Amino acid sequence: MLNEQTREELWRRLIETVENYLTKIDTARVAPELDIEKIRGALAGRDFATPANAVEALDFVADAMWRFQVHTGHPRYFGLFNPASATMGIAADALVAAFNPQLAAWSHSPFAAEVERHLVRAFGQKFGYGRSAADGAFTTGGSEANHTALLTALTRMFPEFGEHGLRALTAQPVFYVSSQGHHSFLKAARASGLGAAAVREIPVDDDLRMDVGGLTDRIERDRAEGVRPLMIVATVGTTSAGAIDPVDELAEVAAREGTWFHVDAAWGGAAAFVPELRATLGGIEKADSITFDAHKWLSAPMGAGLYLTRHSEILKRTFGVATGYMPRDAAGLEVADPFTHSIQWSRRFIGLKVFMSLLVAGWDGYAEAIRHQTAMGDCLRRRLQGSGWDVVNRTPLPVVCFVDLALREGATAEYLDAVCKSVVASGEAWLSIARIGDGGRPVLRACVTSYRTEASDVDALVESLDRARIREGGRNVRSRSEAI
C-alpha cells in the first residue's frame, strides 16, 4: 500500500492529468498514428522487475493514452456512438473504484443497489412503463442487454427452457431483427445455444426501416416450416444509419403473433428524454424489454448499459439461483439480490455514473445536450450538401450517411474507404465507412456523438473531407463529368 504522502502526490497529479485532458482534448489529433512498433517499444522495458514511482507510472500511461488512442471525446470525433465522458460520470467512476461496492448481494451495498433500482424505475417511466411495473438490470453494455433480452424471452416463452435447455423444446425458436440491426444478436444467438441461423434478418424499406410486410411473410413461412417465432426486435437508431424501425406496427405484429417484443434503443433511446423527439419512439412502451446504453448518448463513461422489462418476475426466473455461500441478510426484505437478477455475479456499481450525472444535469440538462447534438447533425447535413456530398439516409437523429455527389453511381467502396482513411490519417477528424440497406451500399458515415461538437467542428470535418476528395482523385472525376 502506498503511503499517505505518495497518495497525495498521486491524486494531485491525477487531477491535473484529467483536467489537462478535458481542457486540451481538442488540441489532440483525433486518431493516433497506428504504429505498433512504437507502442510495443514503449512497453518492452516494462518488465515489472523494478518497481516504478507512482507518479512516474501515471505519467507514462497518461502520455501513452494521449498518443495512442482515438479520442472519442474529441469535438471532431464523428464516430460510433462512443461518448465524451460526462464530468460527473468521471467523478463517479473514481468513487466507485475507491469504495469498490460489491453489487452481487443487496446487503453488501444496499445504497448502491437501491440507487440502481431507483434508476431502473426512472428510466422505465421515461420509456412509458408504469412506475411499479418496470424492472431491469445495469449491464456492461448493449450487447449484454440484448443477450439478456433473448434469455428472458426464451424463459418466458418456454417455461421448460431454464431447467432443461433448448433440447427440451419441441420446435426450433427463431427471432427477427432488421438487416440493419446490431450484430450482438448474432452473438446472443450463439451464446444462448440457438445458433446464428435462428436470427432472421428482415429486409428494410427505402428509409432502412424494417419492412413489416417482409416480417409477416417470413413469420408465416417459418410457421409453415414448423419453427417457432420467439421474439421480434425493433431497432431505434440503427448503428449504420440511425434508422428507426416502425415500433408501433412491430409491437402489433408481436402481439398478434404472440412473440416477445424487444426494442434495441441502445443509442436512439435517448430521444425519449427530449419532448420534441419523443414521438419518434412511439410504441416503445409496449416492448416486453428494452436495451438502452447510458454509455452512448447519455455520455456515461463506458460501460453502462441497461436492460429494462415490464415483466417484474422475469429476471428472477431467468437468473435466480440459490447458494449456500452468498449472504442472506436481505431475506424477508422484499429486495432482489443483484446476482439473482443478471448475467453478472460480482459487479461494479455501474449505475452511479448515470445517477450522479443525472443529479447534476437533470433531465432538462440532458435534453439540452441531445437537442444540441441533433442540431449539429442537421448542420452537418446542410454543410455536406453545400459541398457536393449527397446525403443518402433519412433520420431525425444525428447520424449522416453520404457519398460523393460527383461519383454518385460510380462511388466505389475503395474510393470512399480511401477518402475516409485519408481524413482519419490526417488526425483532423474521425469518421467511418458503413454499408447500408439490403444491397450493402457503401457510404461514408459521420455521427455527432460528442457534446463538445460545435458548428466550427462540423466545418472542419467537411473541409477535411473536401481535401481528402482532392487527394483521392474525386475532384478530377467531378471535373471530367462537368466537362461532359
Ligand SMILES: Cc1ncc(COP(=O)(O)O)c(C=O)c1O
Ligand atoms: C443499436 C445497437 N445495439 C447494441 C449495441 C451494442 O452495444 P455495446 O457496444 O454497448 O455492447 C450497439 C453498439 O453500438 C448498437 O449500436
